[in-house]
Amino acid sequence: MRLLTIITLISCIFSIGPVSAESLTHLAQDHKRQEQIHNEHREATFKQSEANLRLKKQNLQKKKRALQKEIDQLTKKFSQNEDKLARLEKKLSLESGSLGEIFGVVRQNAKEFQSGLSNSVTTADHAQFNSVIKQIVSAKSLPSLKQLTDLSKAFAEQIYASNEIKEIKVPFINHQGQKQTQSVIRLGNLALIGKNGYLNWDSNQHEAVSYLVQPDMSPTVATLSPLLAGNTQYLPVDPSRGVIISQLANEPTLADRLKAGGVIGKIIIGLLIIGLIIAITRGISLSINKQKIRKQLKTPDIIGNNPLGRVLSVYKKDEPQTVEALELRLLEAVVDEQSNLDKGLSMLKLLAALAPMLGLLGTVTGMIETFQVITMFGNGDPKVMAGGISMALVTTVLGLVAAMPLLLAHNILSSQSESIRNILEKQGISLVATQAEKDGRQSLSGKTA
Incomplete structure (x- = not known):
């Protein structure tokens, strides 16, 4: 300033x-x-x-x-x-005493009761106390007297419902996805049975659908009419309340199992079919030849078109033959017939030996595929490895299944061929002996003269 x-x-x-x-x-x-x-x-x-x-x-x-x-x-x-x-x-x-412990017991039982009702078919027509059960399960304080009373009524209701066999109407979803009301039969708390068999009941959605696969001899509404009338009737029941029936859809069919074998499995099946065709063809041929041989044995003078007839025709020739020449000619005829009798048996034996080897190849291929999947995705999910393991096991089974009937057919056909060959050899030896006796008598008569 x-x-x-x-x-x-x-x-x-x-x-x-x-x-x-x-x-x-x-x-x-x-x-x-x-x-x-x-x-x-x-x-x-x-x-x-x-x-x-x-x-x-x-x-x-x-x-x-x-x-x-x-x-x-x-x-x-x-x-x-x-x-x-x-x-x-x-x-x-002091005044509540052990009510806290009682509340814990009540809540635990209500929770177990609610879990049991979640997959029970009785909720189709007995579900009026479900809201009370939910309140008790989710409550943080002591339940009221009314809630305890309703809980006891819910227990009694389910007990009575488990003993009922009655016809009711429920919402039903068909295979086209359309919702409609259908009359069904409720077997206590075990199952719902519709027009085509057992029904899967969804208590949350309050609707029923058909199982993908029905068990054998599945009951229907029509077949249970005597049961509604009070008569005794035996029928298959799933004690697991549908769990076992639902697993039937996961059971693979024969086509699914063969498909799991892959290309090697198809090759094994092809070998089996070829082997069976050979076995059937040779079996029919050997049976026919055996019948002709039996007929030829009954009429040795009439030479027929059969293995034994062709062997006998060697002896029936007009030109005279020595014993040694006849023996060689008969041996030649038996060998020719034996080659015809054994036709296809070597191939059948080869197929029987090749089938299990292919099965082993499929096993090794399936395991290699499994290890490749484990390398890429790990071994946390068994479903990822199921394809390779299925191929490994199915090809092994197919190889053994193909080998066993082919080996059996080879053994049976070889026995039949051996039986026919024994007959031919026996008849050939008999012819040689007859010729030797004839030559012996001629030489003896010549010496006498």
Whole structure:
């Protein structure tokens, strides 16, 4: 402020030019009075501000004392409430006794009861207490007397329903996805039976659908009419309430099992079919030849078109033969017939040996595929490895199944062929002996003559 006054005086001196000392004195005194007035105004302002701050401080202190008093009162009241709450809790504990344990038991039983109702068919026509059971399960406090009474009624209702065999109407979803009402028969709490067999009941959606696969001799509404009339009737029942029936859809069919064998499985089946065709063809041929041979044995003079007839025709030739030549000719005929009798048996034996080897190849291929899947996806999910394992096992089974009938057929056909060959050899030896006797008599008669 003083600096501003000095600057003002200097500016005034330079502006007005030369002045007297008296004028400067009056000018300085005027500025001094103005400065004094300004200072007095500032002091008054400071004093007023100080008074206002002092007043605010007094008000704040007054409020602080009031708040402290209120805090003390609330603290005292809180302590009193804590003491009162402790006395009430003690009184509640004494008066309730073992109600807390009873509530735990009630809630646990209600939870188990609710879990049992989740897949029970009795909810199709007995579900009026489900809301009460849900309230008890989710409650955080002691159940009321009405809730306990309704829970006991729910238990009694389910007990009576489990003994009922009655016809009811339920919402039904057909295979086209259309919803309709259908008359069904409820067998206690075990099953619902519709027009085509057992029904899968969804208690959450409150609707029924048919199982994908029905068990053998599955009952229907039509077949259970005597049971509704009070007569005794035996029928298959799923004690697991549909779990076993639903698993029937997961059971693979024969076509599914053959498909799991892959290309190697199809090759094994093809070998089996070819082997069976060969076995059947050769079996029919050997049976026919055996019958012809039996007929030929009964009529040895009539030479027929059969293995034994062709062997006998060697002996019946007109030109005379020595014993050695006849023996060789008969041996040649038996060998020719034996080659015809054994036709196809070597191939049958080869197929019987090849089938299990292909099965082993399929087993190794399936395991390689399984290890590749494990490398890519890990072994956390067994379903990922099921394809390779199925191929490994199915091809092994197919190889053994194909080999066993082919080996059996080869053994049977070989026995029949061996039997026919024995007959031919026996008849050939008989012819050689007859020729030898004839030559012996001729030589003896020649010596006698």
